[in-house]
Each structure stands twice: as structure tokens, then as C-alpha cells.
Amino acid sequence: MNSPKPSMSLTKPEAFDLTLKQRISTAIGLIGLFILVLATCNVNFPNKPVFLALSLIMISVGVIVFANDMYLGKLEGIKNDGVMFKSISSRGLWAWISGIAFTGFYILLYFKAEWLGLGVDGAANTGLVALFDPLSRLLNGGQASQWFVYGTLYTIAILAFGYKFLLKYRHNRYERLRTFSVMFFQLAFAFLIPEFMARLNSDSFSLPYYDLKNIWPLNYYNFEQYRVNSMIEAGDIGLALLIFGILSIFVITPILTFKYGKRWYCSWVCGCGGLAETAGDSFRHLSDKRQVAWKIERWVVHSVVVFVTLMTTAVVYSYLGDDSSKYWLTKNTFLMSVAVLLTVVFALVMIFKHEQLAKDAKYGAIGYFVIIMVLIGMHYFNGSNLFLVKAESLRQFYGFLIGAIFSGVIGTGFYPIFGNRVWCRFGCPMAAILGFQQRLFSRFRITTNGGQCISCGNCSTYCEMGIDVRAYAQKGENIVRSSCVGCGICSAVCPRGVLKLENDNMKGRINSNDILLGNDVDLMDLVNQK
């Protein structure tokens, strides 16, 4: 149930040491990284395009050669050999070193980008950011920002480690297709398309940087004034983007989640999920499986949703007008529609689905609902400062705490310590909303194969979302959990073929046959005898 004990790797079996080829490939990758470190330290490379290419290629080649050596010599099949003995994947010394290094990088990225060489106030870039200028000019015509540097490295990580993932699970077609999908969406939607869109911008035409697959509330900033303004000003294309942004929340998302579960997004499309699945795959077993972690998860993740809803409402409200003759959407109309929408959702759930919710979920839902309604009501009747604080400070607070610290610094920097889906599990408001939909109405479930489970625990161990899959499997019960991202690894690692991800009809989705699996007993008889 608990995660592995920290191994300082003094006694690990020698058979799990790196082979010579793996050592060499690690060295190649590290040299590639070292070029970036040198650039950060303001070493001025004479031919930037060459050194940038060299660095990125060496990093990729290092990962690819390492993966080849690790998996190609073996027959296809699940090979998690030695995961618990390796320092990097068992919270050993290397895990801490890399965790701290990644975290350091994130802190610089978010809060001290000028240390990475970002030119402030129109100054030219230096250092690391300058190294990426040539690539940035090639793609979007402008000079690089720290986010361009990050986006490039992020994409390289997903592609190179995606290749490793593909080799590791090459016997499993579901895993292969899913990985191609996240690699594609990262490269095209998250990286190239926004850069090309930026290229179209001119003095008279401007679109915000828009990763089309990022949906509110993951892109919590999508409905801020400057973005909405720039989309409206950009004419038909901009308006289409704005409408698409709204449709994706209220129409596209629920339909896809109904049909396929939240996995269509979390493990096939999303960039955070993409990085977690590829670069984070070696750390998936580190997720906390204790019941207490599950309890914390439910409260934290839903609080984030509530927070982001309030915050967005406040932000949108703050730039709307009062005069209904100028534009139909006024402060009051907007606030009323939010209140009505939340009430409708809340009422529908409580009327039709209340028996599917656990007691604490019900209390939580009621509690949150009351709080939001009181805040809206207070404002409506009182006209005081919205939600007691300024919309802008609310947004800054969210951006700092959730957007930067949670999703970046802890969520990704601490992969080697907390596992690869900490952000998705505890912090992502998008995952929580999709999970809510998945739990209440979706054809997706993980089915278990009758009485064939041997409770070995591979499924639970390798569940990145910390779900105790085994607890369901040993009872022969279908798994319908809001947190499940449908990565399919539980099914892949099961040595008895007990688990399967499925889209089927809603009927019989949640079954609780905690019964005598495999015993020949007339169930009705047994129940009547009790």
C-alpha cells in the first residue's frame, strides 16, 4: 500500500546496474543538457543554431539509445525489472538530486526568467533563452521567451521519452496508439500551431497564444479581458476561437467524456498528461496509495475547481459593463447565469445521481454550493467588492499558487519523489471536472474478469493516480472512479489478464458483486438465508 522505502542504492543487486551502452547514452544525454547549463551560465556559443541543435539532438539520442538497449534485446512484454532497486525510481539519491534540479529549473522559469537570460523590457536575450532565439525566429518570427525554451524542451521530452514508452509497451496496441496521440498533440497543437498562429499576427491583427487543446479551467486565463478582447478584435477567426473555447467546456467535453471517459483528454490529448505518461513513466509506482491520500485528494482537487470557478467568474465579471442597452451581457446577467447554471448542475446531480455519491462527497457538494451561492448573493444584494477580494488579486493568487507552484514546481519537478501524476491527481481542476462527469455519466469503466484476480497488486502499484485497483479486482467489481485517467497500465501489468478498459452502456456499469466468485452458489438463496 505504501510506496517504496528510499533506497540509497548501496545494496542494490548488481544485475540491475546500467550496462555500458546505457552509461554511454546517459553521458551523451547529459552532455546535451550540459550545453544548456553552460548557456545558462552565459557561455556565449559562437554558432547558436549549431549548438542548440547539437544539444537537443544529443539529449534525444541519449534517451533513444538508452531505451533501445533497455528493451530491444528482450522479448516483448512487461519488463519492470529492477524498478524498486534503481536509485532514480525508488526515491534514492538520484531521485532527490534530479527532483531538486528540476524544481530549481521550474523556479527560475516561473519567477526568475531573467536569470535564464530573458531580455527584460525589450532588451535582447542572453544566456539560455538566447540560445533558443534562432529556433524561435524560424517558427514564429520573433525572439524566444522563457516559455518558448520550456515548450521546446517539454516537446523534446515527450517525443524522446514517448519513444522509450513505445518500446517498453510495444506488445500493447492501446498503449502505442495512446502514446502516438500524446506525442502528436504536443508537437502539433501545443508547440507548432500556436507558434505559426503567432506568425500571422501583425499590427492590425492579433491572436492570443492559444493551445487549442487546452480547455478551461486548465487554461484558467482563457477568459481574461486581454484575451477575450484580442480574440474579438481579431474578427471571425478570433470569434471562432472564443466560441470554440466556450463550446469545448459545455458541449464537446461532456459528450466525449460520456462516450469514452475522461481518458480521451487526460491520457490521449493533454500535455500535462503527456509528460506524465512519457517522461514520468518511470515514476508511476511512486504515487501514494494510502486511503488517507485518497481522502486528501478528493478535498484538494475539488477545492481547486471551486476556486477556479469563483476566480474566473470574478475576472469575467470585473470587465463586464452595467448598461444592458450597450451589450446584452452585463454584470448582472452574467452573475445570474452563473448562479443558475451552478444551481441546475447541483440540482440535477442531487436529484438523479445522489445515490452514487459517497456521504462526504454529498456534504462537500452541499457545502461548496452554499458558499458560492452566499458569495454571489452577497454581492448581488450588497454590491460590495466581488467575493470580498479583488478579482485581480484572486487571479494572481491562483496563478501563483496553482498555476505555477502546484502544476509546475511540485507537479513536475517532484516526479521522482511523489510520482508522475501529482498535479493531475491533486491539483488539476480540468481533471476534477472531467472526473465528475466520468463518475456520473460515462460509458467508460474498467471491467474485471470474474474470479481470476490473484491480488498480486501489480495494478495498484503501477496506478499513477494512486487508485487501489486491486481492492476492486479482488472483489470482481467494475472500477468507476473519477480519478481514473484510463492510461491502461493496470490492464497491461496484470499477469492474469483481469482488467480491461471498456466503453459500454451505462446499465450495469457500477456492480458490486462482492460474492463468492467461482463458487457454485445460488446467490438469491444465499441472500434470502441471511
Added chain:
Amino acid sequence: MEHIVIIGNGISGVTLARQIRKLSDKKITIISSETEHFFSRTALMYIYMGHMTYEHTKPYEDWFWEKNRIELRNAYVKHIDTEYKNLKLADGGNLGYDKLVIATGSKPNKFGWPGQDLDGVQGLYSKQDADQLEITAPNNKVCKRAVIVGGGLIGIELAEMLNSRNIPVTFLVRESSFWDGVLPEVESQMINRHIKNHHIDLRLSSNLKEIKGDENGHVKSVIIEETGEELACDLVGLTAGVTPNINFLKGSKIETDKGVKVNAFLETNIKDVYAIGDCAEQQEPIGNRRPIEAVWYTGRMMGETLAQTICGNRLAYKPGHWFNSAKFLDIEYQTYGWVFGRKGRPDYEQHFHWKHEDDTKCITIAYHKQTNEFLGINTFGIRMKHEVFDKWLTEKRDVDYVMQHLKSANFDPEFYTHYEKEILATYKKNLEPSTF
């Protein structure tokens, strides 16, 4: 309050305790000298291979036991006094009971080979065995070669484990083909090839003659009976089956043979004493089943059944249709109903085989020669639905029906290639044209 004492914290004992707690308020004590908490024995191999840690193999968190008022006692039972309903423990303590359940499982077979008790000779069943393996064979420098004796499911798991640490393995199998006492020939031969593909030195039709030790009492080599060849090794894994772990019952009044004799209600000859799991021996075998079934699933079912009896709803142990599963290195295996290997196959049983050209997937369907009734299926590399086959066996479907509807029983992950069409085509080709 009635006190139920369970000796053994394996799957049968723990299932029993959990079910009793669900049904009643009785006092429950589980005694084990193996581990403090219940863990899943089936996952021992993954600890050695580094896929999991011991903590991962515990299906319940440590607080679970106290919360559910199941008392855990770390002790070894030396003697059972059924007259006074009292247990004598090795540490000198005593424990009274109202109802006693023996669920002590198995121990690895030893057939009196010379040298079988040397250092470095061991089976693979208990947590202690796994810990010992970590000492004897931590890597390929300490253990330069391992010899595994006996060609069953534990044997191949042990081979896979040692293989994961690059320890060269010689696998001595008495039979002329791996596990062919159970598997039909085509399947067994496919597994032979799969084992060899993993660079495991598989020696068929090979018996162990003697294990030789060095001056320190540690194993040095083994001698093969047929060829007289001497193989130097540092570890000998004995995996030639298991026997009930019931030595401690000697001198008690509880009737035993190979295992603890029980009736259909899992009751022994002594009132209020029961036996379940690997160590129980049925007086009357059930259907085609053996009197002792050292299978994880049956242990669990016995626990579930006995809980009903102990809580006042006397229920006979009536396992449904036979099923089992395993994994041979990278190939998953499932079986539903009865498919016999050469040994013990009834005259009426006929087989249909299909094997994929990649040599890692195949199925065998057994049916009745005269009536065409479907009897059972073995699948390798293709996952099948338990529920569906259970239903078909109960409905006594004929083999044609099963072949036509095989697709509805498929349990492979999404996007996997399906072979039902190919299987059906092969099946049709094998039959006389008049049938279709």
C-alpha cells in the same frame, strides 16, 4: 463471544476472517509465524524482480486489522489439544478457542534427494523463502548458476526471477515436455520454445540424482540422473510441487492423510475444527478436481464458504466450473472447464487446436467426441472472459456454438488484433463439410 482462531494468514485464512467479520461480531484471531500482516504470496516473485516492494504486496493497510477487530498473533502453533480446545504455542504460551480453522497452506516437496537439505537448496513458497533467495542469489557474481528442479508453475516463475538478474538458469524437468501432465502437447511445446527463447537452459526428461555440497555444507553442484552430468551451481530451487504443511498436527486427534481430511462442509473429524486452503484434503473429490487443490482461487473460495458455515449458515464447499490462470514468462495462460493433457485424458475428450504463427498465442478447445458438448478451453496470449465461459459451461453449449461466439468471450485490451475469424476458419477446415 465466540472465539474463532485461524492458523495461517494466507489467502484462505484471511478471506475467512474478513467474511466472518462481515457476517458477525465474533472474536477473531489469526495466528501466523510467517509474517505479521497478510501479503499476497503470488507477488513474491515481483519483489525479487524489483517490480514491487513487500509493502506493495499487502492488500490491506496495516490499520485495517485493528479497525476490523481481527487480532493478529505472531506465533507458531506446536500442538493442538482438541479436548480442551487449547493451542500450545512454540513460545510457551497457550490460546483457547471455540472454533479452530487450520489454514496453514503448503510446503515445497522434497523427495529424499541426497543433499536436499544443504545450504542453497530451497523452495519458493513463503516470505522466508523469498528472503533466503535474496541472500543466496542476489546477483550473478554470488550465484554463478542456478538449477531448478521440477517443471511446474513455481519452477518457471523462479526461472523468470533469476533470469531478471542475469543469473544463468538450468531448468531440470522430469517430463519430456514442460508441464505436459496438465497441458496438451502443442501448448506445452510452445512453452518449451518460449522458455528457451529467454536463454533458459531447459533440460527435458532430466531427473535430479544428487545434490553435492562443499566442505561448508553449501551446495556445489548437482548430478543429472540420465546423463550423469555434473552441473556446478550455487542455488538449487526445488519446485517439484507442494504438500500440505501439517507436521504440527502429529499427536493431535485430527485425522490427516496427505492433508487434513475434511468433508464437503470443510469440517474435520473433530467438532469445531475445520481446515481450508492448500492443507485441506477432501474425503470425496469434487468432480474432476483433485482431493487437495493447492490453488490460490480455491483457497479463497473455501474461506468464503466456511465463513457462512461458521456464522450459522451451514454451506457445502461447491466450487463452480474449474478455472485457473498463470503466466509463462511473457505468455498469459487462462483455462476454463477441463482440458486434459495426455495424462488422465478421458476417452471421450477431443481437442481442437489453433496456434498463431508468431508462436506465442494458441488455444485448445476440448469437447465431447460423441455429443459435441463443450468441455473446456485453454488460451495462451489471448484473454478470455471468465463470466462467459462459466455461463457456457453451465448451459452445456456445444463446441460449434462456442466457436461461433468466441468473439463475445474475448477480453483483450482495446485495439488488440482479434483472431476469432482465423480460429473459426481453422476450425471449419478441420471438420467434415457435412457439419456446416
